[in-house]
Amino acid sequence: MQLLFLLSSSSSIIIVFITLMLLTILYYMEYSVPNNTKSIENYLEKYVEGENVKLLDMKKIDNYYPILFKFNKNTLAEATLEKGINGRLKIAGTHYAEEDKITSTGFGTNKAQYQVILGKNPGNIKTVILTDGINVYPPKYKTTIDNYLFYIHEIPVNNNHLKSIFIDLNGNQISKPEISRTGRSSSIANEEFILHFFILISAMLILLKVNLKR
Structure with a gap:
């Protein structure tokens, strides 16, 4: 029981870490112009x-x-x-x-x-x-x-x-x-935000699915 709890906690930490990584990547994609x-x-x-x-x-x-x-x-x-x-x-x-x-x-x-x-x-x-x-x-x-x-x-x-x-x-x-x-026009910026949001949600769903199978 304790082992399952540790595995579950470890998986949760990994998901949080990957989520933070993805958010960081998306932020750098959004603010990308030198x-x-x-x-x-x-x-x-x-x-x-x-x-x-x-x-x-x-x-x-x-x-x-x-x-x-x-x-x-x-x-x-x-x-x-x-x-x-x-x-x-x-x-x-x-x-x-x-x-x-x-x-x-x-x-x-x-x-x-x-x-x-x-x-x-x-x-x-x-x-x-x-x-x-x-x-x-x-x-x-x-x-x-x-x-x-x-x-x-x-x-x-x-x-x-x-x-x-x-x-x-x-x-x-x-x-x-x-x-x-x-x-003011910001259509391209909005399209990029939607794309980035879709990527993040897709990645989260994949991680959640993998975690549920364990």
Whole structure:
């Protein structure tokens, strides 16, 4: 009886150990992108299924890296990379800017909410500020590179009534360009999560079946 108990306990320990190993492997598969420009560009080419990916700008906010990039020569896009405990990155979400339009989207960390404004600069935009009519939110990060805008504003959580104000090179408010508001796409990330989850469940079922036969 004691021998059976020891065997059962030993099997349970082995199952727990293998489960932890599988979870570690899945984590490293999820956070797999080295934190350097070339590796990020190579991964983005697979993610967006495009060519000639060029990383234009990259910011760091907590454990997140909002990036601006273009591919297929002229398609502008934005993505947010999340850093794992292994020091590597995964794509948390991305979306494409509409041609010749200023595009607005957003993302959140566990500390704050952010709104991202990107697109082609018509040449006279110096900065963009957000306001709810009472408070003003200047950009926390801003870049104009290769005639593209990339502004990141820290905003109140669940505030969907912010107005964008565009300021020209002389400090005057100008007519607001057409803004396209878009959600974030993370379909490939979701597919990878489902695949990894399926692998883990399959492995657990196999281990359980083997253990029951003993």
